[in-house]
Amino acid sequence: MSEHKRLLYLGLADLERNPIPELSLPGLVRAGWDVTIVAPSATTSVYNRCLPYPAKRIDVSPGHGLRREAELLRWLLRGRLGSYDLVYVMGQAIAPRAALCYLGSGRTQRLIYHTHDFFDPNSYPIRFALEGTLARKAACHLNGEYHRAYLCKTFYKLTNRIMVAPPNLPSVWPIPARSEATRSLHGVAPDETLLVLHGGHSALRATDILIEALSLLPPHFKLAMTSTRTRTIEAVANRCGVLDRIIFLGAQDYVKMLQFTVNGDIGILLHVNNDLGNFFQAPGRLTEYLACGLPVLTSNFTGLQLLVKEHGLGRAVNPESAADVAAGLIRLDLERRAGQFERTRIRGVFDQHFAFENWESRVVQTIEAAIRDTNPPEQSSRIDFSVLGVPTYANSERTGGPGGSQA
Numbered sequence: 383m384s385e386h387k388r389l390l391y392l393g394l395a396d397l398e399r400n401p402i403p404e405l406s407l408p409g410l411v412r413a414g415w416d417v418t419i420v421a422p423s424a425t426t427s428v429y430n431r432c433l434p435y436p437a438k439r440i441d442v443s444p445g446h447g448l449r450r451e452a453e454l455l456r457w458l459l460r461g462r463l464g465s466y467d468l469v470y471v472m473g474q475a476i477a478p479r480a481a482l483c484y485l486g487s488g489r490t491q492r493l494i495y496h497t498h499d500f501f502d503p504n505s506y507p508i509r510f511a512l513e514g515t516l517a518r519k520a521a522c523h524l525n526g527e528y529h530r531a532y533l534c535k536t537f538y539k540l541t542n543r544i545m546v547a548p549p550n551l552p553s554v555w556p557i558p559a560r561s562e563a564t565r566s567l568h569g570v571a572p573d574e575t576l577l578v579l580h581g582g583h584s585a586l587r588a589t590d591i592l593i594e595a596l597s598l599l600p601p602h603f604k605l606a607m608t609s610t611r612t613r614t615i616e617a618v619a620n621r622c623g624v625l626d627r628i629i630f631l632g633a634q635d636y637v638k639m640l641q642f643t644v645n646g647d648i649g650i651l652l653h654v655n656n657d658l659g660n661f662f663q664a665p666g667r668l669t670e671y672l673a674c675g676l677p678v679l680t681s682n683f684t685g686l687q688l689l690v691k692e693h694g695l696g697r698a699v700n701p702e703s704a705a706d707v708a709a710g711l712i713r714l715d716l717e718r719r720a721g722q723f724e725r726t727r728i729r730g731v732f733d734q735h736f737a738f739e740n741w742e743s744r745v746v747q748t749i750e751a752a753i754r755d756t757n758p759p760e761q762s763s764r765i766d767f768s769v770l771g772v773p774t775y776a777n778s779e780r781t782g783g784p785g786g787s788q789a
Contacts, residue, residue, distance in 0.1 A: 390461045391419045392454075392480070393472035394442070398423035399636060401432070402549040402666055403472050406496070406524070406749075408435040409742040413750070415468070420457045428636045432556055458483040468753055470494045471516065474501060478509050481516035489542070491521045491753045498526030498549055500534050514538035522752035524745065526666070529685075531765050544765045545748040546741075549666030551673050553737035556637075557644055560725075564645045568629050574602045575715050578646035578676065580639065580667050582609025583618075588652040588681075588701040590618050595707035597622035603711065606646065608634045644674040648714060651680040652701040672732035675725030677718060679710055693731050696723065 389410060395403040397419075404419075404427065411417055417437040419427075424439040440457075443450040454476065461469035462483055471480045474497050484493065495517050501510040517523050517534060522543040525531035531546055562572055570576050577596075583589045593615075596605055606629040609615070619625035631642060643649070649671030668689075671678050677696035680686050687698035699710035717723060734740075748766060 387415045387468070388466045389415045389417045389468045389470055390457070390464075390466040391417060391421065391470045391472060392457055392461060392476055393421045394454075394475035395473055396422045397427040397429065399428065401427075401429035401551070401555070401636065402498075404429040405549070405552070405738050406470075406547060406742070406745050407437065408433065409746045410749070411435050411437065413746050418466075421472075432637065433552070433554060454479055455483070462487065466492070468492055468494060468749070470496065471520075472496050474499055474509075474513065477501075477516050478512035481512040481519075484516065484519050487519060489521070490519055491755075493520045494522050494524065494749055494752070495520040496524035496547065497534075499530060500537065503537065510537075518542070521755075522749055524749075528765060535765065543748055543752045545745060546765060547745045548738070548741060550669040550736050550738045550741075551666070552742075553673075553733045553739050555640075555673060557673055558641050560644050562645075564642065568606070568642075570604055570629075570645075574604055575648065575718075576646045577603060577605045577648050577650055577679075577711070578643050578671070579605065579607045579650040580643070580670060582607060583612060583615045586654060586656060588654050588707075589615070591701060591704050591707060592650060592652060593618050593624060593628070594622050594704035595711065596624045596627060598704060598708035599711060601627070603627070603715070604629060605650075606631055606642070608632070608639055640670065640674060643670065643676065646674070646676055647718065648696070648711065649674075649676040649678040651678050651686075652699075652707070653681050653683070654701055655681070655683060669732060669736050672728055672736055675729045677714060677723035677728060679707070679714060693735060694723070695728065695731065 391407060393403055397403060403421070407417055407419070418440065419437050420440045420442060422442045422444060424441050427439065430437075430439070443453055458480055460466070469492055471477065471494065477495065477497065484490070501513050503510040514537065517538045517540055520542060522545065523531070523534060523540055524545050524547045525534060526547065526549045528546050531544055534540065535544055565572070565576065579587070579592065581587050592605070596603060604627050608631050610632050611630040615628070616625060619628055634642070651665065651668055651671065668678065672695065678690065679696055680690055680698050681701040682698040690696055690698045697710040697714045700706040744766070
């Protein structure tokens with residue numbers, strides 16, 4: 383490895399919209415890596431706006447034209463043939479292209495593959511095959527969630543290092559103070575209950591069920607969504623008679639979104655069960671609510687329900703039943719008003735158990751060990767959770783606390 387460790391990050395996620403793809407990079411910079419980031423909106427990254435760190439940033443052309451493909455190919459070849467000590471490939475979108483560029487290279491200690499999902503072999507057989515090729519060539523595979531990491535390990539027959547690096551906000555992410563004036567500007571009175579949903583209309587997020595549940599709730603409940611007012615949502619809301627109780631925030635800049643969220647009362651995290659990963663995962667969106675001190679209403683899926691129960695984060699309900707969603711919200715609101723979900727406690731749980739800092743040093747250590755070890759030990763292919771990364775719902779010694787019996 384060269385005296386100055388040089389890392390090339392390649393991804394297709396828009397860095398202006400979401401800080402999650404960059405989570406591992408500041409820790410690597412602190413560990414002495416010279417980082418070059420090639421991605422859409424790299425120069426206007428929301429992470430770098432909020433938590434600046436030194437890196438060379440190069441924007442990828444927008445759209446899906448030949449110009450962008452030529453740029454990606456040029457940088458992928460630079461990664462393979464150039465003087466970089468490590469190529470950090472982030473995300474499914476770029477994985478098939480990266481696999482083609484690394485054909486014939488065998489296992490390489492200069493390559494890390496990080497993803498928060500995987501290609502469904504039934505829907506995307508060619509991309510699935512290419513992603514598997516890339517994942518096997520990498521010295522290390524990072525994944526956002528344990529069960530998806532296990533599926534990748536099984537599907538792709540991985541023998542390299544595997545590390546869970548959850549898509550969780552860092553504790554140092556700036557969260558503004560709560561402001562009643564902000565609530566008032568959106569027509570929310572101090573004694574009303576504001577539900578916050580990060581996302582728009584989606585069958586996956588059970589939005590229709592949520593809107594139907596809103597119609598079963600007392601009128602002091604209001605819902606804010608980070609989406610525009612569409613005809614589809616209007617039709618559902620009008621049918622349920624609650625259109626005047628929904629606040630459409632429109633597509634939000636990430637920073638402005640959290641500036642609004644901190645003024646909410648309950649975060650909504652409903653998902654339908656559409657696959658194994660979704661059934662068990664705790665999405666990074668959970669930490670957006672927790673960082674703002676909000677209790678949450680979630681789906682009653684195995685992993686997520688146990689996280690909610692063990693840490694006293696809110697209530698878990700059947701996402702396919704409007705009556706169950708409404709009952710859960712009424713109970714959660716009563717408990718919240720009685721002081722059971724105090725904001726500083728929720729925020730403290732986030733800092734102690736969910737913030738990305740709990741994983742950061744181990745992620746850096748895993749990457750550096752992977753690129754050093756040309757013959758890694760067999761046990762290195764076991765999925766590594768890190769010290770605090772053991773699935774929180776299976777780690778009862780570190781969990782619990784006030785309100786820990788909620789489910």
